[in-house]
Amino acid sequence: MALAQQGDKKSYAAFLEEAARMIRSYIRRKINTKEDVEDVTQEVLLSIHRARKTYDPKRPVKPWILAIATYRINDYLRKHYRISGREVFGHDALNTISSDSDVTSTSDKSESLIKALDSLPEKQRKIITMMKIEGHSVKDIAKHFGMSVSAVKVSAHRSYKKLKNIMK
Amino acid sequence: MKNTKEIIKKLASEATPVKPVKPTARCFIWCVFAIMCVGVAWAFIGIRHDFAAKIASGMFIVEISLALFAGVLSALAASWLSIPGCIRQNWLIWLPFIPITMLVFLIGYQVFESPSHLLEAGKSIHCATDVLMVAAVPAVALFVMLKFAASTRNMITSIMAVTAVAAFGYLGSRFICPNDDISHVIVWHYLPAVIIAVVGAVVGKKILKW
Numbered sequence: 001m002a003l004a005q006q007g008d009k010k011s012y013a014a015f016l017e018e019a020a021r022m023i024r025s026y027i028r029r030k031i032n033t034k035e036d037v038e039d040v041t042q043e044v045l046l047s048i049h050r051a052r053k054t055y056d057p058k059r060p061v062k063p064w065i066l067a068i069a070t071y072r073i074n075d076y077l078r079k080h081y082r083i084s085g086r087e088v089f090g091h092d093a094l095n096t097i098s099s100d101s102d103v104t105s106t107s108d109k110s111e112s113l114i115k116a117l118d119s120l121p122e123k124q125r126k127i128i129t130m131m132k133i134e135g136h137s138v139k140d141i142a143k144h145f146g147m148s149v150s151a152v153k154v155s156a157h158r159s160y161k162k163l164k165n166i167m168k
Numbered sequence: 169m170k171n172t173k174e175i176i177k178k179l180a181s182e183a184t185p186v187k188p189v190k191p192t193a194r195c196f197i198w199c200v201f202a203i204m205c206v207g208v209a210w211a212f213i214g215i216r217h218d219f220a221a222k223i224a225s226g227m228f229i230v231e232i233s234l235a236l237f238a239g240v241l242s243a244l245a246a247s248w249l250s251i252p253g254c255i256r257q258n259w260l261i262w263l264p265f266i267p268i269t270m271l272v273f274l275i276g277y278q279v280f281e282s283p284s285h286l287l288e289a290g291k292s293i294h295c296a297t298d299v300l301m302v303a304a305v306p307a308v309a310l311f312v313m314l315k316f317a318a319s320t321r322n323m324i325t326s327i328m329a330v331t332a333v334a335a336f337g338y339l340g341s342r343f344i345c346p347n348d349d350i351s352h353v354i355v356w357h358y359l360p361a362v363i364i365a366v367v368g369a370v371v372g373k374k375i376l377k378w
Contacts, residue, residue: 051318
């Protein structure tokens with residue numbers, strides 16, 4: 001890293017390679033999703049690059065890297081929980097559909113829900129299935145359909161409304 | 169997002185020589201700048217008429233020295249905290265509390281010596297604005313300086329930074345206002361500095377995000 005601070009590109013590349021390995025294994029302990037681990041690793045590498053002037057060559061490099069990694073992991077977790085918090089709204093919406101309907105028995109409930117799901121346009125049905133039955137994250141679904149995260153959320157929200165209307 | 173290897177290649181290609189940040193030197197530069205700002209404020213607003221007499225007063229010198237120490241030590245802590253992974257310097261966080269606690273005791277002692285009601289402090293909003301004016305430019309300078317580092321503990325860094333700024337604001341305003349009545353000092357000098365520190369800490373946390 002000391003050589004990298006002097007502008008040595010080769011040493012810097014070697015340092016970043018080594019740092020990426022260390023960061024990845026550190027992040028894996030805190031984040032489970034493979035894709036997110038890679039995303040956060042890249043974020044940390046970008047942050048290391050941005051903060052490289054704050055490294056003091058007389059000090060060990062590991063605490064410096066891990067402090068930046070922890071900062072970025074916390075950023076990621078904050079964002080993640082914020083999004084999950086919004087997704088709870090989705091669950092609530094689905095619960096409301098069930099509780100508001102006239103269906104009395106569990107089997108009737110699921111039957112009418114399946115029927116209602118079938119009546120949705122294919123894309124919307126797939127989004128709801130992936131989100132609520134298969135347990136994919138909004139981010140994954142957005143990637144799968146090549147949509148933005150907010151577009152997936154809007155689509156899901158519209159589906160909840162439709163389902164609610166159908167099941168009334 | 170791009171492949172990690174591609175990112176590493178790109179970052180390595182952008183490696184230009186950088187000068188490592190020296191927190192203590194940065195703190196020193198900021199303190200000199202803050203003292204200069206206080207001097208400019210004195211030149212513009214005017215210094216208290218009994219300046220010569222006050223300089224000879226032991227109690228006043230102790231009070232000003234404690235405020236100065238609180239400012240310098242807080243700035244030093246903020247500078248170190250803006251460097252990632254500086255856990256060995258964590259003890260610096262506690263240093264400013266020594267002069268601040270002593271200052272609080274000194275003010276408490278003065279209240280005990282000449283008890284006066286805080287509501288009798290009168291209206292001297294200009295003293296509070298003096299504190300703010302003296303603190304404003306050093307505050308901007310300190311946050312710019314800290315923003316150029318990479319704080320990974322934004323809240324505590326921000327608290328230290330605004331404590332430094334508020335201490336200099338307090339110090340500067342005490343040389344401007346000739347009113348030494350303790351209720352006036354508490355309400356129109358000390359309290360505004362505390363308010364600046366509290367509000368500034370919350371805002372500063374957001375400013376330091378990177």
